[in-house]
Amino acid sequence: MRTSHFLLATLKETPADAELVSHQLMLRAGMIRKLASGIYNWLPLGFRVLKNVERIVREEMDKTGAQEFLMPSIQPAELWEETARWEKYGNELLKITDRHEHRFCYGPTHEEVITDLARREIKSYKQLPMTLYQIQTKFRDEIRPRFGVMRGREFLMKDAYSFNLTEESLKEDYQIMYDAYTRIFTRCGLKFRAVAATTGSIGGNISHEFQALAEAGEDVILYSDSGDYAANIEIAEQNGLKEGDKSPDGKGILKTARGIEVGQVFQLGKKYSDAMNATVLDEKGQTVTMFMGCYGVGISRTVAAVIEQHHDEHGIIWPDELAPFQISIIPMAMHKSTRVKLASESLYKQLTEQGFSVLFEDRNERAGTLFSDHDLIGIPHRIIIGERNLDQGKIEYKNRAAKESQLIDNDQVMAFLKESVTIPK
Amino acid sequence: MRTSHFLLATLKETPADAELVSHQLMLRAGMIRKLASGIYNWLPLGFRVLKNVERIVREEMDKTGAQEFLMPSIQPAELWEETARWEKYGNELLKITDRHEHRFCYGPTHEEVITDLARREIKSYKQLPMTLYQIQTKFRDEIRPRFGVMRGREFLMKDAYSFNLTEESLKEDYQIMYDAYTRIFTRCGLKFRAVAATTGSIGGNISHEFQALAEAGEDVILYSDSGDYAANIEIAEQNGLKEGDKSPDGKGILKTARGIEVGQVFQLGKKYSDAMNATVLDEKGQTVTMFMGCYGVGISRTVAAVIEQHHDEHGIIWPDELAPFQISIIPMAMHKSTRVKLASESLYKQLTEQGFSVLFEDRNERAGTLFSDHDLIGIPHRIIIGERNLDQGKIEYKNRAAKESQLIDNDQVMAFLKESVTIPK
Numbered sequence: 001m002r003t004s005h006f007l008l009a010t011l012k013e014t015p016a017d018a019e020l021v022s023h024q025l026m027l028r029a030g031m032i033r034k035l036a037s038g039i040y041n042w043l044p045l046g047f048r049v050l051k052n053v054e055r056i057v058r059e060e061m062d063k064t065g066a067q068e069f070l071m072p073s074i075q076p077a078e079l080w081e082e083t084a085r086w087e088k089y090g091n092e093l094l095k096i097t098d099r100h101e102h103r104f105c106y107g108p109t110h111e112e113v114i115t116d117l118a119r120r121e122i123k124s125y126k127q128l129p130m131t132l133y134q135i136q137t138k139f140r141d142e143i144r145p146r147f148g149v150m151r152g153r154e155f156l157m158k159d160a161y162s163f164n165l166t167e168e169s170l171k172e173d174y175q176i177m178y179d180a181y182t183r184i185f186t187r188c189g190l191k192f193r194a195v196a197a198t199t200g201s202i203g204g205n206i207s208h209e210f211q212a213l214a215e216a217g218e219d220v221i222l223y224s225d226s227g228d229y230a231a232n233i234e235i236a237e238q239n240g241l242k243e244g245d246k247s248p249d250g251k252g253i254l255k256t257a258r259g260i261e262v263g264q265v266f267q268l269g270k271k272y273s274d275a276m277n278a279t280v281l282d283e284k285g286q287t288v289t290m291f292m293g294c295y296g297v298g299i300s301r302t303v304a305a306v307i308e309q310h311h312d313e314h315g316i317i318w319p320d321e322l323a324p325f326q327i328s329i330i331p332m333a334m335h336k337s338t339r340v341k342l343a344s345e346s347l348y349k350q351l352t353e354q355g356f357s358v359l360f361e362d363r364n365e366r367a368g369t370l371f372s373d374h375d376l377i378g379i380p381h382r383i384i385i386g387e388r389n390l391d392q393g394k395i396e397y398k399n400r401a402a403k404e405s406q407l408i409d410n411d412q413v414m415a416f417l418k419e420s421v422t423i424p425k
Numbered sequence: 426m427r428t429s430h431f432l433l434a435t436l437k438e439t440p441a442d443a444e445l446v447s448h449q450l451m452l453r454a455g456m457i458r459k460l461a462s463g464i465y466n467w468l469p470l471g472f473r474v475l476k477n478v479e480r481i482v483r484e485e486m487d488k489t490g491a492q493e494f495l496m497p498s499i500q501p502a503e504l505w506e507e508t509a510r511w512e513k514y515g516n517e518l519l520k521i522t523d524r525h526e527h528r529f530c531y532g533p534t535h536e537e538v539i540t541d542l543a544r545r546e547i548k549s550y551k552q553l554p555m556t557l558y559q560i561q562t563k564f565r566d567e568i569r570p571r572f573g574v575m576r577g578r579e580f581l582m583k584d585a586y587s588f589n590l591t592e593e594s595l596k597e598d599y600q601i602m603y604d605a606y607t608r609i610f611t612r613c614g615l616k617f618r619a620v621a622a623t624t625g626s627i628g629g630n631i632s633h634e635f636q637a638l639a640e641a642g643e644d645v646i647l648y649s650d651s652g653d654y655a656a657n658i659e660i661a662e663q664n665g666l667k668e669g670d671k672s673p674d675g676k677g678i679l680k681t682a683r684g685i686e687v688g689q690v691f692q693l694g695k696k697y698s699d700a701m702n703a704t705v706l707d708e709k710g711q712t713v714t715m716f717m718g719c720y721g722v723g724i725s726r727t728v729a730a731v732i733e734q735h736h737d738e739h740g741i742i743w744p745d746e747l748a749p750f751q752i753s754i755i756p757m758a759m760h761k762s763t764r765v766k767l768a769s770e771s772l773y774k775q776l777t778e779q780g781f782s783v784l785f786e787d788r789n790e791r792a793g794t795l796f797s798d799h800d801l802i803g804i805p806h807r808i809i810i811g812e813r814n815l816d817q818g819k820i821e822y823k824n825r826a827a828k829e830s831q832l833i834d835n836d837q838v839m840a841f842l843k844e845s846v847t848i849p850k
Contacts, residue, residue, distance in 0.1 A: 005555060007492060009546045033542060036501045041542055044492040067432060067469040072579050073562055076461045091524045099516045099566045117466055121434045130430060137498055141524045154497050
């Protein structure tokens with residue numbers, strides 16, 4: 001992709017209303033633009049990162065054997081009345097009336113719709129366990145949307161639902177999802193803790209949140225400094241624990257940290273299947289109510305959480321797997337030097353053919369402007385091509401995370417990049 | 426994927442309220458399930474086809490240099506008031522009021538939002554031409570939703586928007602999109618005609634619809650039986666043309682046909698950019714209003730249109746590129762024969778490793794049930810493995826579109842399938 005025709009919308013100034021670093025950088029890098037309170041356009045640069053998170057989530061879901069499908073965003077009120085959540089869910093539920101005066105909501109979550117589908121389509125224990133997932137736009141009418149896509153109203157989410165014959169089978173699927181989430185957030189380059197959590201408006205018995213550790217996080221967690229214990233503050237306080245206490249598992253001392261909830265898994269038990277009568281026939285031909293689990297990843301929010309952990313004073317520093325482009329090529333004074341232009345265009349062509357995604361900087365701007373733009377948008381691998389280095393048969397390479405650049409022999413560039421860059425599938 | 430744990434939801438009976446063949450088959454094959462009037466769940470089988478159409482559309486859009494991004498589904502009323510469409514668009518616009526009494530709609534199309542974004546972010550002629558596209562769920566509150574996803578309320582659409590400095594440049598981008606649409610619908614296996622069209626509530630000067638030819642189509646087109654002329658009936662009648670007339674280009678006689686509109690392209694001119702003041706600076710530093718084009722593909726509807734053209738009395742016949750799985754393996758009496766089981770499992774493993782997508786029939790059901798299920802869901806390539814043929818070192822192959830099956834030497838199966846099956850990327 002050439003920058004001249006790419007919708008690169010970098011800003012020099014930090015927008016006044018953005019408090020969090022991630023929100024500031026997403027606006028300044030031209031990843032997102034606000035349309036209305038809590039509602040954002042994802043510009044091409046941001047969209048490429050969003051798609052990378054989506055791809056990682058999809059790959060890890062598919063590995064578990066979960067089946068992708070798609071439920072509607074618009075859901076009838078009647079289903080929500082079956083579980084009493086039409087009233088209980090509160091004002092975050094965006095209620096809608098259609099032209100025929102039928103009542104709907106814009107789905108903030110899909111337990112009712114999936115349970116309705118399951119009671120109609122899953123009939124026998126032979127089909128269990130079964131896990132279905134979707135990647136879909138959701139809407140929660142937050143009273144005070146803030147922090148950009150961190151607490152937006154319209155957002156992209158992956159939600160999965162497992163159906164199980166027994167509680168034991170539910171616990172197995174829960175562990176499979178827990179492990180998949182661990183792989184997802186690890187691949188996203190996040191430092192995170194899975195913490196015991198309350199179940200809130202979703203309900204159920206057992207739940208864990210996946211908390212990306214960040215000072216900017218809205219959640220507080222209590223964790224053992226040398227053991228496995230970790231819980232969100234509500235759970236910890238329910239159990240009479242506070243910072244400085246010994247960990248309940250006997251290992252280490254409890255400390256607090258702030259976190260951004262990027263995922264949550266729930267053992268719902270029979271909350272929805274009981275309320276909505278979702279049953280199957282078991283081996284003896286008897287009607288039994290299914291156990292359910294549900295498992296969410298905040299895809300939009302994960303993008304912001306990664307930025308909170310991966311940036312410096314100049315901008316974003318993308319992990320390879322999430323980067324909107326893996327490599328940027330910045331030719332120096334290309335519009336004056338045919339040699340630089342030819343060498344740059346040739347490398348661009350080669351790298352693209354090798355399957356790298358490359359941002360080619362062909363704007364006729366000052367070098368300083370170009371470098372600060374590329375620092376800001378955080379492409380991890382940068383190639384700089386200039387007359388002087390070409391004289392020596394060299395090109396300059398700079399890793400976004402490194403302080404210094406290095407010179408590489410022209411004929412070693414491809415081998416070097418193949419070694420250095422992780423190519424997402 | 427094994428059928429035992431796949432949400433295969435085939436129906437023996439044709440649902441009473443489904444008129445069109447595509448609607449009947451999508452329900453019977455378990456591709457979709459109705460949630461509310463005009464609102465459907467896409468079950469895993471249907472979702473895989475939907476994703477294949479989406480993949481083809483994305484590949485062809487990317488080839489044109491268009492940039493993918495994502496706009497919100499929820500749009501503020503104020504933008505629609507700038508173009509006067511808040512009132513003019515009529516009752517198909519699903520209007521929503523949020524908890525703070527702010528007015529929004531669920532986007533049925535995105536001209537207002539993209540024009541607002543463009544006026545804020547595109548500043549110079551140097552950035553033009555630029556084409557942006559998204560693949561997104563839209564909502565039109567049809568007064569009488571019908572024919573399943575053919576005229577649903579919530580649906581998946583690709584919408585692209587081009588921004589141009591001159592009308593000439595707009596015409597170039599229009600042709601690029603026209604050509605891309607031709608490739609898209611050709612790859613989807615559709616017989617279609619691009620016809621001159623009226624511009625309706627979208628507006629603009631010049632427009633073409635891409636009409637998949639089908640008796641079940643709601644649209645009527647007039648076309649030359651031996652020339653290039655083709656128009657929808659409104660345009661033809663405006664020009665005083667009717668069936669049996671000579672074609673206006675002098676080539677052939679005009680005939681009528683019915684069509685399903687699967688795509689439409691528009692030269693919007695300055696309709697939106699004038700109303701919303703979307704300007705750039707030109708080479709002389711003067712403010713000029715941009716020209717715009719917009720280009721839509723009905724992704725959900727395309728799935729239904731393909732079924733209208735590709736089915737027989739037993740079910741769907743998927744073109745390879747759209748098939749939910751390329752190959753199905755049906756072992757005969759696998760639950761009694763270890764040999765059949767071993768041979769089938771081994772082939773399943775090999776084919777999967779080679780990158781084919783395979784549906785492995787491991788349910789313990791009568792052969793007749795299995796065959797009619799696989800006929801119904803329309804997997805194009807079928808392998809049947811049974812004791813008798815194994816004795817001869819053969820397996821049976823049947824193409825869904827062929828009447829007869831054929832025997833293939835066991836050691837030739839892989840080569841045969843590599844030859845016969847188109848693997849989508």
